Amino acid sequence: MKRGLLGSAVVSFVLAMALASCGASGVKEEETKGTTAVTEAVQEVKKEKEEVKEETGSSEKEEAFQEDAAKRRGEAEFKDSAEKTASYLNHYFKIDLKAETDAKAFSEALKAITEKDIAVEGELDRSTAVSAAIKAAGYEELALTYTTEKAKERLKQYGLEGEGDHLSLIACALDVDLISPEEAMLLLKNEKPDKASFDTLLMKVADAVGKGRNYLGLASDPDIFGKLEKEWNSFQLFDDETLSEVGRQAVEQKITTGYGLKSAAYDARFLPELTLQYGHSDILHAQQLIGLLDSENINARIQLEPKISIYQYLLDWGPVPDPTPTYEVKKFSDDLYLVYAVEYDLKLEFADTEDLMAFDKLIKTFAKKNSENADLKGLIYGSWWQPLYSTVREDMPKEDYHKIYDCVVTNGNYSIHPFTTEEKKDEVLKRLSALSEGLSVEPEKRYVNTAFYNYLTGEDYQ
Incomplete structure (x- = not known):
């Protein structure tokens, strides 16, 4: 601004001098000198304006770059050591x-x-x-x-x-x-x-060759939300007849109350020691959760893995709804109806242990319904009483994470995942193995958050 005012003052002064000179003598030579002076002054002002414009533009570009760099900080954070x-x-x-x-x-x-x-x-x-x-x-x-x-x-x-x-x-x-x-x-x-x-x-x-990490992007990526939405919209019900029969009998025999069916084609293939698995059924919740991570300066690699959640449908809930590409209730007998519903496991690979450990407090504060805040005030959309997240990492805080077992039954690229407590693990594995001749049945030790552990054991609804 100061440089612009200075330029205007120079022009005014030179114009006044040139006009005065021309009016006093009316001599052609003086007129030429005055015109030359004006031209030079105008050129000087133009030059100053261009310099100011360049500086302003450079400043704006620098600010924009800094903002973009802040969003892209993950590229440096996630360069593997x-x-x-x-x-x-x-x-x-x-x-x-x-x-x-x-x-x-x-x-x-x-x-x-x-x-x-x-x-x-x-x-x-x-x-x-x-x-x-x-x-x-x-x-x-x-x-x-x-x-x-x-x-x-x-x-x-x-x-x-x-x-x-x-x-x-x-x-x-x-x-x-x-x-x-x-x-x-x-x-x-x-x-x-x-x-x-x-x-x-x-x-x-x-x-x-497609055997490294399999993921959509980083929580800090500007386009991560659109990628999540597109990926979610591509998910539909899928099935494996052999595993579904094992699962049906497992629910019927009360070995488990429900389980998830997954496909290895979507496996994130993240580093286990830096990864959490977060289960939910609403994509808007995942969108807001990732926005929450970014707002708290916690970054993570993001993969959305489809999961067919299978559990018993009770007729007390009302008439069986018509099937859709993402939800179906199958009747196996007058006493057994099973829901097949598309849900997801959100896989999060953090840059370091500190960010992974911070996740539990973040969920308890902003994404978990509880009796003191039953109206969900200050919580992100779709917060549950018992959010579900777990890791295979063994040094998690004992007050926040508890050992359970995922009793994985695998058939080719497909697998089912009934969870059980440590006390029931051997019995569940024995009975699942009896139903799964020729299939792989392996226990995977996991550490799950307190709220879901309480749900699994029946100790508390929250």
Whole structure:
């Protein structure tokens, strides 16, 4: 503003002087001088205005960038450390590379991920490892389309340059996200690799072949809500006849009062030690829960897994409703009607243990109905008396989480999940196994929140 006023003052002064000069003499030379002065002054003001505009625009852009950066902070938070990557490979693929990894060990690791026999040609270094990774990930033919000239041009896009026969491999690996520009630079410099670099490359191969994490995005992503809604709208009832028969008999024989049917196709494949599983039936609740996490500066990877909730329908509830793509009541006998309803498990992988541990207090404060607040004031939409969330992590606070067992019966990609207490586990497993000949029946130890534990044991309605 000050610069703009100064410019106006200069123009006014110069105009006054020029007009005075022209009026006094009427001489052509003075008129020319006055006109020149005015032109220069106007140009100066225009220049100042442009500078102010540029500064203002730059400031606005900077503020917008800062806001976007705040929403995108998760990209930095969720870049896996060497420890997380090693833990992931070990949990899902039983891969545990040693500090001095050789070609054979790396080939075996690739096979564990892809089920392909990929030979490492020559000694194991960054170049031979990337070459093997390209083959394992299925990009061998693509790499052959890179001429030396194209490879150099592509490297320029990443701020890199180099010489040698391996440029095509590096450029291709960059373009398909098997390596980062930083890793490519180390490769171009022929730096000695370490365990962490090999682990990172293996993790990229796992992602490329669809065996890494399976998720919609981060709680901090601006588009996460739309993705959730679209995913939820795609869910419909699904079934496995074999497991449904096991489940029907389990409910009929009162082994369990209900269970969930799930498909491995939606499995989040998160790091277990940083993951919570949160069950609910209304997508708006999940939307608000994720918004709540973001508002409390708690970030998480997000996956929505469909779950068919199956439980007994009591005729006291009223006439059996007509079936829909997401809800159906099936009659098995005059005394047994079972509901099949589409619900979900929201999987949350947190950046660190601190955020995972903070979740329980957040739910108790903002997402749990209780006798002191039965009208749901200050709670997010769809809050339950007994919210349901659990983890396989064993060091959860004993006052907030309690050991139960998920008695998982699996048939191919499908599985059913009856929950039971530790005291009843052996009996439930024995009776389920008797109904499940030829199927896998395995107990999975989980730690569930207090409210749901009270519901499971019948101790308290809240």
